[in-house]
Amino acid sequence: DAGVIQSPRHEVTEMGQEVTLRCKPISGHNSLFWYRQTMMRGLELLIYFNNNVPIDDSGMPEDRFSAKMPNASFSTLKIQPSEPRDSAVYFCASGSRGFGTTNEKLFFGSGTQLSVL
Amino acid sequence: KNEVEQSPQNLTAQEGEFITINCSYSVGISALHWLQQHPGGGIVSLFMLSSGKKKHGRLIATINIQEKHSSLHITASHPRDSAVYICAVRSRSQGNLIFGKGTKLSVKP
Numbered sequence: 001d002a003g004v005i006q007s008p009r010h011e012v013t014e015m016g017q018e019v020t021l022r023c024k025p026i027s028g029h030n031s032l033f034w035y036r037q038t039m040m041r042g043l044e045l046l047i048y049f050n051n052n053v054p055i056d057d058s059g060m061p062e063d064r065f066s067a068k069m070p071n072a073s074f075s076t077l078k079i080q081p082s083e084p085r086d087s088a089v090y091f092c093a094s095g096s097r098g099f100g101t102t103n104e105k106l107f108f109g110s111g112t113q114l115s116v117l
Numbered sequence: 118k119n120e121v122e123q124s125p126q127n128l129t130a131q132e133g134e135f136i137t138i139n140c141s142y143s144v145g146i147s148a149l150h151w152l153q154q155h156p157g158g159g160i161v162s163l164f165m166l167s168s169g170k171k172k173h174g175r176l177i178a179t180i181n182i183q184e185k186h187s188s189l190h191i192t193a194s195h196p197r198d199s200a201v202y203i204c205a206v207r208s209r210s211q212g213n214l215i216f217g218k219g220t221k222l223s224v225k226p
Contacts, residue, residue: 033214043203043216056213089158106150106214108160 006109018080023092031095123217140204
């Protein structure tokens with residue numbers, strides 16, 4: 001398996017533009033997480049899905065952020081409109097079957113480095 | 118106060134030294150993860166603990182549920198161990214992961 005695949009690896013955009021980040025989880029995993037990492041705040045959970053259903057989106061900073069998981073193999077995180085303070089590395093992670101039990105394992109994508117100018 | 122606290126924030130060691138990184142948390146948890154983030158940014162899951170101790174190569178992770186504390190030990194440290202080590206707990210009530218700020222480890226040859 002290729003692991004968790006995120007795209008793009010880098011995104012540079014201007015303030016006000018829409019940004020869409022994409023994630024393909026590992027096949028067979030039933031949990032998917034979106035995280036954001038900044039120097040100031042470290043890693044923060046934005047939203048997580050279980051069996052394609054959003055379970056907790058309390059970490060989504062504002063209405064400008066939205067996430068979807070239309071099927072088990074694809075998720076998007078959208079920011080509209082983007083602002084400079086959204087600049088961060090955005091990670092997607094998937095959890096193996098058994099997530100939430102003692103067998104859980106987490107696998108991270110390589111992240112998307114977002115810069116909003 | 119952060120729900121997950123790590124110490125130290127930064128750690129510099131000489132090659133071969135025994136290293137300990139600590140994680141304390143204040144919420145009820147169902148699991149605790151230790152993650153490693155390399156300078157290139159990639160994150161790797163090292164351990165998931167719900168009790169006791171786990172060992173993988175030179176890495177040992179322990180957890181004391183009563184004291185709400187976990188430690189990550191590295192024996193015979195090597196420069197390639199240089200990375201940020203992040204503790205993350207799964208909240209029992211909410212089910213999400215809460216992260217510590219990480220410990221930046223530099224191992225000098």
